[in-house]
Amino acid sequence: MHDCFETARKVRSGNRRALSRAITLAESSHPAKRAQGERIIDALAQSGIRESLRIGLTGPPGVGKSSLLNRLGSELTKQGKRVAVLAIDPSSPRTGGSILGDKTRMDSLIQSDLAFIRPSPAAGALGGVAESTREVTFLCEQAGFDMIFVETTGVGQSEVEVAELTDIFVLLVSPGSGDELQAVKRGIMEIADLIAITKSDGDLRQAAERTCAAYHGALRLFGPRKIDPDGIPCAMNVSSTDVGSLMTLWQVIEDLACWRQESGNWRQMRIDQEQRWVRSLLRRQLLSNLESCSGLTGSTVQLEAVIRKTGTVFSPDARAHLRATLAKLNQITATGNND
């Protein structure tokens, strides 16, 4: 127990090694280690909770997320800011393999004593955000970082999940013809707080400006949102080779964060996020329990055998078994209703 308090104390003092250790425990699939991580979180929660600005950053591979973070992060650390980067690592559903290298691609930022870069494992079929990412964000906040960037590739649901963990959600887009506007998922456009068109320099500058204008127009289509000071999110051009453009981007992010804090949106958004997070945590726990629930498992195994035998869930026999399994499931949850 003492060790957890000691680690918590070190995390709070900004010790990056202790923070790494705490994150590894919080992310562990080993129950005892995970419990240790929980105790560290408890210890930190008891001594007053710190909050950082959390920024989600998403965009397709090749859009320049790492370059932008590397350069912007370096500038912020030069100004004395403490910067954490959590890179969500998308896995592929069939091979389970993971693509990484974000850490090495941020070669300049990684040199700074004020920076902390951490790849986070992804979970789920199409590389969603790991269950523990919320805890990891909390740990970084307690370590006193001024801002936490949560970066993800546009894989499956991960953007939506990252938006749920952050205060400002930035979508990066490559310059392209007007047609490419369509390629952004509609759902993502609607949750973006800011769209930045990357690579706005050299030969691509003109294309980037056209793309920016197209997105600016498209963002108006979704109608006014009360979480933006002007009612619609901003679209802007940036280049990782132009520090000025990155600092303008940062100014827009900071202004938006300030406005939301003053207008009360910021706190309300965080509370809403926490509520949804808890609900999904309970849901996950329930599903995990279901898998070890012997009464139901027996019934499900029978059902699956019938499907194998008859070749379809629509065979009369399979349908009868499916109904029996559903009845069992209803019975279990009805028990929970009685107390």
Place this chain on the structure above:
Amino acid sequence: MHDCFETARKVRSGNRRALSRAITLAESSHPAKRAQGERIIDALAQSGIRESLRIGLTGPPGVGKSSLLNRLGSELTKQGKRVAVLAIDPSSPRTGGSILGDKTRMDSLIQSDLAFIRPSPAAGALGGVAESTREVTFLCEQAGFDMIFVETTGVGQSEVEVAELTDIFVLLVSPGSGDELQAVKRGIMEIADLIAITKSDGDLRQAAERTCAAYHGALRLFGPRKIDPDGIPCAMNVSSTDVGSLMTLWQVIEDLACWRQESGNWRQMRIDQEQRWVRSLLRRQLLSNLESCSGLTGSTVQLEAVIRKTGTVFSPDARAHLRATLAKLNQITATGNND
């Protein structure tokens, strides 16, 4: 009851109006109507189950899904084939609105007496496939269609869900520079059975051929799959204005279907899909029950009030409530373990 048998009989005889009615009942959120749909399905299941070739078709908006389906479908009906098209309608998460018009965009196919085009509502935050789509596919099969196309836009998880409902999963891609290879989600490349580069005509032909070569190369990266005769999926060029290219596409689809049927892969894949479908159905039912489970709901409501008050789920008070709620949840599922 008589009415359900009568509707089932009409569906089986290929009556499209009866099929539409049965689908509307199966998709209904009204319990009594849904139960009627279930009875129609029961009636159909009892008189011998028919199977059609199910083809999933996905790709970003603007790639030309509707044009391709319109032209290919028309050609197939000219050959006397009966063609059903289920168009999954992506909804937007915030507005709940839906984008439609697929039906009107297939103006030529819709003229044929042998065709059936049906938009299906989407479900879930980012426009996933509706729960009832599996039943809708079954109903179309019993109506004797030779092939069923399930079409979806690349929104959220919908491609993966459509792949789970179909025998052959076709990914459509627009011609572009080599860079655009990166824009396809890695997870989708791995589940595609066939990649078709659209608009391979006129000015775009060369770009389309380069794109095709790039995908052909990329598909090799994933290593051999035993569900393909050559070990890797095929990449090919098509144009909706060139009927020959569409018939070549169709030949490739048919050859793959034949090979899979003869090699035993086809039956095994369907059984695996049905097993996964049943598991997700049970999971959905459980989550839906959870929401009406008073014991747990009370505890969750308290937890949410604490989060609202303390502003975070990491406050000691919120953590204590979260633990109590998890304990309650565990208790409910433990009850299910005893019988």
